[in-house]
Amino acid sequence: MLTELGSAMVRHARADGVMLVWRAQVRSVRRVLVREGRPEDTSFSSSSGHGIQIFTSEGRTALASRDDFEPEPALALLRRVTATAKGPNSLGLRSAHVPELTPQVARAVPESVAAFENIDLAEVAQRLVELEQEIVRQVPGVNLRIAFQADLDAWRIFRSDGTDVLFAMPRCSLRLGATSRGASTPHTVRAAVPGPDPGLPWDDGKVNRFLCRGLRAARLARDLVAAPPHPAGSFPLVIDYALAKGLAHEAFGHASETDQYRSSVLARNGKFRKGDLVGAPHASIVDEAVTGDHAWQPFSSNGVRRERTMIVDHGRLVNGLSDPWSAGPGGVALSGAARAESFKNAPLPRMSNIRIEVDDPLAAPGQFEEYGPEEVRDLLTSAGVLKRHREVVFLSGYSGGQVNTARGDFVFHCKAIYRLSSDGIHLHKPAIFSGSMFGALGAIREAFGPLLLDALGTCGKWGQSVPSSGGSHFFLVLEPDPTVRLGGA
């Protein structure tokens, strides 16, 4: 059905002398939420439809969409959107260069897609109840909400240049929220584990990881009730891989997206500041679609293959995240980074899996989940960091962030703060971590452990929510920098 409709749309667009990007999407989302030993919500929802984006030879564009695949209304909509794009420009609309693209015919459909048909939500609910009981048994006194989501997001992109790309993105996750109970001031701490296969709740390795993270979150929610606030200021810091993902995503990732180069701090006069020194010479930032990852997207929503992008290479800006319409004007290579939440939306250059890599990381044996504040302090002691600084502040867990790309100001929030010294370990309430992106990347000194890239997020740029992910080495040490501060209280 889609082949016929897509081909017909292409024929009509060619006849009208316009460039067409036609995006068909079919998406299904299954959710189960368990609270207090029973399912509180179980739902199955699906959506499908297509978006028609037209580019005239003068570079004008318009987008229209319908939530069905009926041929006649689709062709009528194509005629309407073409007429609109070709019509008088009383709104002062932007005319852009229409780039020459290489036609692409490709498929990328992971094996796990087939299993989505056989998800038994009642069985999932039962399994979540078992996981909840396991955590409550070990950490009584907290309220838990445990959720499973299986999201299958399939796209087919036709372009009038002959491109026909089909890809499906399977995304599953186990998530937990733990709230301290009975306290005058409750605290909530969250944890998650992603995976592409809907068998995630029965995958022993993933479930063990989820239980480790869930238990730690539950204990932290309980312990935070009595924790004091931490004073504001600049400190020597240790951040974990999830916070490092936040730093890469909020600070550098967004500012490197080519649709905002007229205002981004990483651009000058609309061009990417390629070659400028923006961080420590042993630190790099890379974005790429990682197979099996929560934010994996092998092709852009314009049908361009997504390329691995080195944004910062050993402290220097190298490349941005781009799409066909902004790569050339921004002075960067085409990276196929455009993503859209829905067929209704215009795609924007976005991150996929973004990470900070540091040269010569120090060893951190075992799994990340084996590292509590004591073990992190041991790492710092063995590396001499606690000789250099009497006290180091450990920010643990990522709770989201935000950036002002015009100024390079970023903020993100952690789940807990630990003050580490040879005299002891003290837990504090979480606080905002904010500052200059350049100061933060320049402050990175040591890294511990291998890369871990499964820190989950949802990016809400320009009102469109798409999955994001990333990470870094288990832990990064940041020297104190006056432009990077812990917020206080």
Next chain:
Amino acid sequence: MRIDPLLKVLRSAEPGGAGIRAWSVYVTQGRRLSLGTKDCETGSAHTPLTFSESLDASYLLVWKDGRISRGLLEKRQIVRDAEEALALARTSAYDDPDAAQVRGPARFPEIALLDASVTTTIDGDIGPVERRLEAIRERLLDNGFRIWSGSFSFNDAQARLVTSRGLDAEGVGSTAGWYVSFEGEFGDGFRARAPDSYREFEERLDRLAETVRLLKKDVPPLPGGVCPVILHPHVVEDFVMGTILHNLDGASVAHGEGFFKKEQFASQHQALREDLTLRLDPLQPLKSGSYRFTTEGVPATPCTYIHRGRLVSPILDLKYAKRLGLEPSSVPYSMDTLELEASGTLSSEEAYEIASGGALVLSVLGVHTQDPSSGDFSLAAPQTLKLGPAGPEGRIKTTISGNLFEVLRSDALRLVRFEGEHTPALLFPCRLDPS
């Protein structure tokens, strides 16, 4: 709306051999026209003139075995594949007795929710947008600004709620909204069921330009410490109201996940200062948050969540109303129908005088990273204006921190009215640190 195929199947279906005891569907058919501008480029590949139309439905099915199914139906399932959709819904059925409620006929209030000019714009008359774009571009030049970004959007929709107990209600509505930011720094906008007047639009734009001019002037920072801080109405809506509403949510209350506990509603616990009231009036014509009935068929009525500091009612849908043994409440869909009230409200000029030596926080980064259940906050506020004897002086970058519920119990808290804003600003002593 073409929903007869769905209704026919609902009335006769036995999917998987399991009959349906009761059902409810809320169907929406809508159109949307939008246009964006990013860094002065209007209607670019990233912000094109966009038109969309959609038909979807939320449903609740109560099966004869007492289990329920809930979810969303897409257009294909409504107009053609309803039987298959219900069979699929049966596979996700689960036990949730509190949610197994289907409403019968009720009297719904008549309120103006549709503005004809919005429909005209979606049909293709984009003259009003042309004039406003021109006004924005003029402000850009007049103020020496380099860039602006923003958007215009127009929606119209019909909704129909049908249940197996004989409820069959229809409604129409529209929304029109715009948002503009200058210099990638600070923005403002408006959203309601009808566009604001051109005069109101220009006045808001001029206030925005004046604020951005002040933000472009850096002044020496304040020392860290406690000082008078005014949270701008935008911050109050985004952070303060967002936190209060999260904790009033029926699910949070019922599961003990919020700051307010269920027994505190029964005892009308004094949770906030004794003159603070939070109420909802969803019956005001053409407000963004006005409506006739919820998707479950609960009629819109004015209601009070917090009266003179005492907890009165959580925000309750049918399920959590039953769970908590309370009546379902009206639902706040937008800030323009929520009223936060206290005695002795100040004008912005009066507030500036009191807060001299302190700061006006225009926006905060990271609201979504806060833990709303504790009320603790630690927020970066890079768009803050230092307040001197003559009012706002220029920009400082700060972080603010504290506990929101302590603020809302404090005798020092004052509400402040800002021109053109529905929600009040808050003035209180707050920990502020330079950043």
